[in-house]
Amino acid sequence: MTVLIAYATKYGATREVAEVVAEVLADGGVECEVRDAGDMRDISEYSAVVLGSALYYFMLHGDAKRFLARNRKALAGMPVALFALGPFSDTPDEMWSARGTVDKYLAKADWLTPVAVAVFGGRHDPDNLRFPDNNPAMRKMPPSDARNWDTIRAWAATLPPLLGVSA
Numbered sequence: 001m002t003v004l005i006a007y008a009t010k011y012g013a014t015r016e017v018a019e020v021v022a023e024v025l026a027d028g029g030v031e032c033e034v035r036d037a038g039d040m041r042d043i044s045e046y047s048a049v050v051l052g053s054a055l056y057y058f059m060l061h062g063d064a065k066r067f068l069a070r071n072r073k074a075l076a077g078m079p080v081a082l083f084a085l086g087p088f089s090d091t092p093d094e095m096w097s098a099r100g101t102v103d104k105y106l107a108k109a110d111w112l113t114p115v116a117v118a119v120f121g122g123r124h125d126p127d128n129l130r131f132p133d134n135n136p137a138m139r140k141m142p143p144s145d146a147r148n149w150d151t152i153r154a155w156a157a158t159l160p161p162l163l164g165v166s167a
Contacts, residue, residue, distance in 0.1 A: 121146025
């Protein structure tokens with residue numbers, strides 16, 4: 001069976017992480033497919049799901065929340081891993097705060113019990129911001145990319161047994 005790597009992103013950083021997660025799984029012999037969470041309506045053909053969401057203003061991306069709500073019944077019966085991108089730096093305080101956002105959402109979604117949860121640093125490019133993110137405060141922030149690719153790859157490598165898939 002195939003693992004769905006679904007992502008919800010506004011500027012593309014979460015999609016890039018989803019592609020790396022898929023690459024790691026594929027290198028381990030796991031069949032997977034990367035898709036935009038906003039486009040997914042029927043996930044019945046997948047054996048497991050990895051969902052990636054950008055965090056905006058202390059919330060999961062709307063497409064991630066809609067994906068979870070729309071597929072609640074199917075997801076309750078399959079292994080699910082979740083990752084989120086948010087902090088523009090990987091300081092302990094920012095990572096702790098971002099993880100708190102994810103944990104708060106999961107506490108409300110008591111039907112969802114992910115087999116793995118991770119929070120990674122995000123990317124900020126003030127030159128590519130769109131409304132409402134292109135406010136003066138966000139535009140003044142320096143560009144950053146806090147994604148630690150070694151950490152992301154290491155997390156992805158732990159997923160096959162947790163998702164019940166292997167080569």
